[in-house]
Amino acid sequence: MILLLSLSCGWHAGCQSEPDSGQSVVGRVFVEGAPLEHGVITLRPLQGTPGPKVVAAVRDGEFQIPAEQGPWPGKFEVLISATPSDVQAVMSGASHEEIRKRASEPPRIIASPKQGATRQHLVVKAGESMECEFHLKWAPVR
Structure with a gap:
């Protein structure tokens, strides 16, 4: 699951780009004040925005596109x-025993709009690189 409680982005003027070329985006992701150890950020174009969705890895709270x-x-x-955590174990080459142990742990899920989080949007401008910071919360454990 997904979503953000707060977002801050700064715009930095860069070289002029063609309107249909990509723009660089870097940032940080925190969950309840701590950097997100491993995750994924997806920028999904809304209606009227050309171009594909963009996906990047988050490692130790940072991402770079x-x-x-x-x-x-x-x-x-x-x-x-x-x-x-079990997928993280597989990616790090952990033993089968460690992978099984992590697979039995309850999943940690980032709060979604159904759990009170706010939907976040990002406006990307031509010729400008972006720096963003996201502050999230874990979903309540059931």
């Missing part, structure tokens, strides 16, 4: 999800 792979100018919905 170079202009060559970045979003085209327009408005995007921002989705952030945490990587489950």
Whole structure:
């Protein structure tokens, strides 16, 4: 699940780009004050915004999307999800025993709009790189 409680972005003037070329986006992701260890950020274009969705890895609270792979100018919905601990174990080459142990842990899920979080949008402008910071909360454990 997904979503954000607060977002701050700064715009930095850069080289002029074609309107249909990607823009660079860098940022940080925090969940309840701590950097998100492993996750994924997705920028999904909203109606009227050309170009593909953009997906990037979040590692130790940071992500980087170079202009060559970045979003085209327009408005995007921002989705952030945490990587489950068992998947992290597989990615790090952990033993089968460790993977099984982590698979039995309850998943940590980032709060969604159904759980009171606010939908976040990002406006990407041509010729400007962006720096963003996201502050999220974990969903209540059931």
